[in-house]
Every structure is written in C-alpha cells, then in structure tokens.
Amino acid sequence: MPELFHKVLKAFSSMKAGVLLLALLALFSALGSTLLPDSFNHLILFNILIIILFFNLSICTFNRCRRIKRLWGAGTGIIGGLRQWSLIILHIGVILILIGGMINNWFGESATLRLAEGEQALIAQDKSGVGVNIQLEGFEIELYENSMPSQYLSHVSLYKNSKLEQQSTISVNHPLRYEGIKIYQQSYGNLVEVETEGQGQVDSSTVLEGQILEIADSKWQVKVFKYVPDFDLAYGMESKSLQPNNPRVIYSLYQDKVMAGIGAAPLGEKIEIASGYYVEFKGIKPYTVLKVKEDPGLPYAGAGGILFMLGVVLAELKIFSKPGQGNGNRKAVVE
Amino acid sequence: MGVIIKSSLVLALILYFISGTLYVLGGKKEVQTLFLAAKVAALGGALANLTALVLRTMMTGRLPLTDGYEFLLLFTWVTVLLYLLYEKLSKNKQGGAVLMFIAAFLLSSIFILMPEHHGRYTPLMPALKSPWLTSHVLSAVLAYGAFALGAALASIQLIRKDSVEDINVYRAVGGGFVMLSISIVLGGVWAEQAWGTYWSWDPKETWALITWIIYAIYLHVYRSKGWRGHNANLMVLAGFVLVLFTFFGVNYLLSGLHSYG
Ligand code: HEM
Numbered sequence: 001m002p003e004l005f006h007k008v009l010k011a012f013s014s015m016k017a018g019v020l021l022l023a024l025l026a027l028f029s030a031l032g033s034t035l036l037p038d039s040f041n042h043l044i045l046f047n048i049l050i051i052i053l054f055f056n057l058s059i060c061t062f063n064r065c066r067r068i069k070r071l072w073g074a075g076t077g078i079i080g081g082l083r084q085w086s087l088i089i090l091h092i093g094v095i096l097i098l099i100g101g102m103i104n105n106w107f108g109e110s111a112t113l114r115l116a117e118g119e120q121a122l123i124a125q126d127k128s129g130v131g132v133n134i135q136l137e138g139f140e141i142e143l144y145e146n147s148m149p150s151q152y153l154s155h156v157s158l159y160k161n162s163k164l165e166q167q168s169t170i171s172v173n174h175p176l177r178y179e180g181i182k183i184y185q186q187s188y189g190n191l192v193e194v195e196t197e198g199q200g201q202v203d204s205s206t207v208l209e210g211q212i213l214e215i216a217d218s219k220w221q222v223k224v225f226k227y228v229p230d231f232d233l234a235y236g237m238e239s240k241s242l243q244p245n246n247p248r249v250i251y252s253l254y255q256d257k258v259m260a261g262i263g264a265a266p267l268g269e270k271i272e273i274a275s276g277y278y279v280e281f282k283g284i285k286p287y288t289v290l291k292v293k294e295d296p297g298l299p300y301a302g303a304g305g306i307l308f309m310l311g312v313v314l315a316e317l318k319i320f321s322k323p324g325q326g327n328g329n330r331k332a333v334v335e
Numbered sequence: 336m337g338v339i340i341k342s343s344l345v346l347a348l349i350l351y352f353i354s355g356t357l358y359v360l361g362g363k364k365e366v367q368t369l370f371l372a373a374k375v376a377a378l379g380g381a382l383a384n385l386t387a388l389v390l391r392t393m394m395t396g397r398l399p400l401t402d403g404y405e406f407l408l409l410f411t412w413v414t415v416l417l418y419l420l421y422e423k424l425s426k427n428k429q430g431g432a433v434l435m436f437i438a439a440f441l442l443s444s445i446f447i448l449m450p451e452h453h454g455r456y457t458p459l460m461p462a463l464k465s466p467w468l469t470s471h472v473l474s475a476v477l478a479y480g481a482f483a484l485g486a487a488l489a490s491i492q493l494i495r496k497d498s499v500e501d502i503n504v505y506r507a508v509g510g511g512f513v514m515l516s517i518s519i520v521l522g523g524v525w526a527e528q529a530w531g532t533y534w535s536w537d538p539k540e541t542w543a544l545i546t547w548i549i550y551a552i553y554l555h556v557y558r559s560k561g562w563r564g565h566n567a568n569l570m571v572l573a574g575f576v577l578v579l580f581t582f583f584g585v586n587y588l589l590s591g592l593h594s595y596g
Pocket of ligand 1: 013017018019053057060087091094312315316551555558559
C-alpha cells in the first residue's frame, strides 16, 4: 500500500491540514480556557492535537526544504530565496518551541520549597549520591517609600557535600542558576511560634498561618489565623503596611469546634482563655517560598523562539515592498 | 497633574469623534476639504493623546507601559498614528471613518473602566520590574495598533463591498503579526525569568495565542489560496474582536497572572 500511504502522508502534511489543525487548536484553547481554565492543557485530547500539529509541521517543513533546493537551482533570485529561507527558519523555530515544550513535559522537574531562616533543603543529587543543599540565610522585603513591596530577596548558600559552594541572592526576576537548575523567588510567608498552656502543661510549636492547635487537657482549640505586621482596626484583617509597626497575630478560639471568640494579640503577651488556660504568640519566623526547576527543553525552546522571531521578521519584510514586486500579492502582475 | 491628563484625554476623545464624523461625511461626498479637516482633527487628537502620555511619564518617572490604563493610552495613540502614516503613504482616506471611531472607543473605555485612574499610579510590583516586560508590552501595543488599522480598512471594504485595499489590509495584518509574534516570545522570556514558566496557558496567553492563530490562518490562506475580499475581511475583523477580547475580556472578565493586580 505504499501509494495509499504516500497519499495519506501528502494530505496530512499539506498546508490545508496545517491550517485546519491550527484552527482546531484555537477552538480547543478557546473552549478550554473558558470551561476548564486550570486544567484543559492537561487533557489528553489537547496534547494529542499538539503532537499531531508537531508532526504535520515537521513533515511539511521537511518537504519545503527539499523543494527550496530545487527552486534555488532554478534561480528564483536572492529575494525570493530570502523569503523561502525565512519561512523555513520560522517553521523550524515553531518546531523547536514545540520540542522544547515536550521535553519539559516529559523530563522537566519542578518543586516548591518552603524555607525558614537557617533551614536547608536538598535541591539536586548526582549519580554518586553527592547532594547539593540550599540554605536560607535570610529573607528580606524591600519596600518603597509608601511601604508597598518593591522586591523580595532570599539570601541563600549552596552546599555541595556539606561544603559551601556559593552564596547568592534570589529575587523576583533574578533567579539563581546552578548547573542546569534554576531557583526562583516565588512567594513568602510567616511561621508563628506559639506556646499554649493547659492546667500547667506547656506546649510549644511553630505553625503555619491557618493552622489549629489543641490546648492540653481541655476542649479548647486556637486557630492561628494570620500574622499582621501593622495592625490597624480601620484595615480589619489586612495589614496597614508591611512594616512591623504594630505586629499582631489574629487568632480565633473554639470550644468543642464552636467559635468562641476572636482576637488580635500582640507578640509576647500571654492571653488567658479561661482560668488555667493560656496561649501566647512568642514570635514570627519569616519563610521564603522558592521554586526549583530543571527544564532540559529550555535551550530548544529558546533557540526556537529566536529562530521564530527572526524568521517572522524576514518573511514579512517583503510585504512592505511596492505592490507589483510582491510574489503573488497582485495576481494581475504575475499573469 | 491628574486633572491636566484627564483634560487632555477628554480633548483627544472629542477630537477623535469629530475626526471620525468628518471622515464619514467626507467619504459620502468625496469632499477633500472635509478629509483635510478630519486629518487636522485626528492630528490634534493625537497631540492631546501624546500630551497625556508625556505627562503620565513625567508623573510616574517610567515609560507608560505598566498597567491597563497606560496600555490603553498608548494603544489608542499608536492606532491613530499608524492610520495617519497609512493615509500619508497610500493617499487613501476612507479608512479614517472607521478607525477614528475605534480610537474614540478605546479612549472612552478608560473613562468607563478606570475613571479615577488619571492622577493615580502605584510603584511597580516586583514581577513587573523587568526590561523584558517593557519590550513585551511595546511590541504588543504596536501589534494591536496595526490590527486596529487592518480591521478599519477591512470594515470599509465590507461596507463598500470591494477589495481594492486588500494589499494594505494584508500589510497591516502582516506587520501586526510580526509584532505580535515578537511580543509573545518576549512575554515568554519574561515569564520564564519571573515565574520560571515561559508558557502556562493562563487566559491572557491562551487568548493571545488564539489571536495569533487567526491571523496566521489569514496570512496562510491569503497568500496560498488567494482568499481575498469578503471572507478575508471578515477574518481580519474577527481577529480584531479577539484582540479586544484578549485585552478587555481577559483583564476584566477572566483573571490570571496577567491581571495587573
Ligand atoms: C502543515 C503545513 C504547513 C505548510 C505547508 C505551511 C506553509 C506555509 C507557507 C507556504 C507560508 C508562507 C505563505 C506564503 O508565502 O505563501 C507559511 C507561513 C507561515 N506559517 Fe506555515 N505552514 C504550515 C503549517 C504551519 C503551522 C502549523 C504553523 C504554526 C504553528 C505555521 C506558522 C506559519 C507562520 C507564522 C507563517 C508566517 C505568516 C505568513 O507569512 O504567511 N505554519 N507557512
């Protein structure tokens, strides 16, 4: 059946098929982003569509490469040649972008780290088991004069096999690169150090905002709702600024899971819940949230992006030439 | 400063309206003086629009490329400027009848959607502080302006039921397509730097891609199948509707990484 195969291949790699696939992709994306905004790109059907597009594009670009060699031989002139070449560059650019994306999908890795000051986490390990750790030395928020955040900075050290490798600062738009790994400033938050006391039994813990603690020997629970660095009643639960002018911890109390009260406690103040039962918010420990990413497809996507931009610019240059010189812009001129 | 900016914009809006009306009247009777008056009004509007942009730049101390308000100011101005350039080069004057109303619509959306924004600005949030963002937005504005011009010319052809301007529609769309392609790639570079993902299928990215695809299809069929006239014009209009949706719809209806916060 080689002839049938040939026919199918030809139809499949035609520009008509390419255009149809693009239209389908647009339709799918439009439906997806309205109906399933968070997950449509994981749908199998959607990914199959992109893979089909990838093959269609690859085959038709390959065919064009072969054709251009013939055209080149026939002498289309340097400009016609330029347009043909730029189209190939452009299509190869798109192919590389798709390849880069697929490599990232299959082999890329990404993880989120939450690190308080002084904490370490493993970010890489080579085949011989030598690990690379990242340690947060300090987290800092730079503020504008009006006290809005201007930059989030994580000062970190990298340790390889427990030996200091390098120290650097990660901030938004300035990720850290280390041997194919990139580490990004993603977010931040605060841990709250809490001490609870029930009938003489003292418990210390460090919790995330939103966490609930049981108070010993009682039906009391305290929910550490949120740390507010600059508390002001007029702003409610929102902080007036990021400066610790009036640091409070907003908490709520529950007895038998029924809300029994809510408050905004200063740090270091022992609050009596009932006789013999206390809670105290002793301090705040800021933490940073870093994204650690390894994308082996990035060089392909990057090269693809550059080729694609270059190809598009070169391919369209010609449309601004005087009408009549364009290839096929004005049919009458050709005929 | 906010008051002066607002006044300049009101003036620009009025002049764009007057200009559009004069283009319509001029087109009905092919009166050259009306066209001339329309052009003067458009130039005046562009000047007032530019004044607002310059004042905004002085007020914020940075290029007006960082929020939806500034984008609209620039989008409108670039649209009118590209039209005036087209008019000068092509000597055709009918397109203004649609284009100036598009410009007026864009500018009036500022007064509807962000009436309090004229004197207001906030310092840049950390993610927005990137040279990639600047180039990304600049190329997007140029792309959108060119698509607006393409849409205006296509509408005129649909109204007149002819296709003499096809080549210029094609040029506007082709130029816009180049800028949109560059903008999407630069946006990816920026997202990679800021978030560690160059493409995350967020609504803005997705709709920009859909827009890009529509115009790519137009360019493919225009050249290869000789799709001209009616159908091609409809596609260019559909593309511009998508441009507007990518901006207004996504910013104000859907939310995602790109909502300026
Ligand atoms: C599958 C078969 C395809 C064929 C045979 C094909 C062929 C072509 C041709 C011939 C042109 C130039 C138009 C001309 O000068 O006549 C072109 C341009 C272009 N193609 Fe394709 N293409 C295909 C698929 C795709 C796909 C899937 C994409 C994108 C994902 C794409 C993106 C572009 C772009 C951006 C341009 C530049 C716009 C233009 O000048 O027309 N192509 N392609």
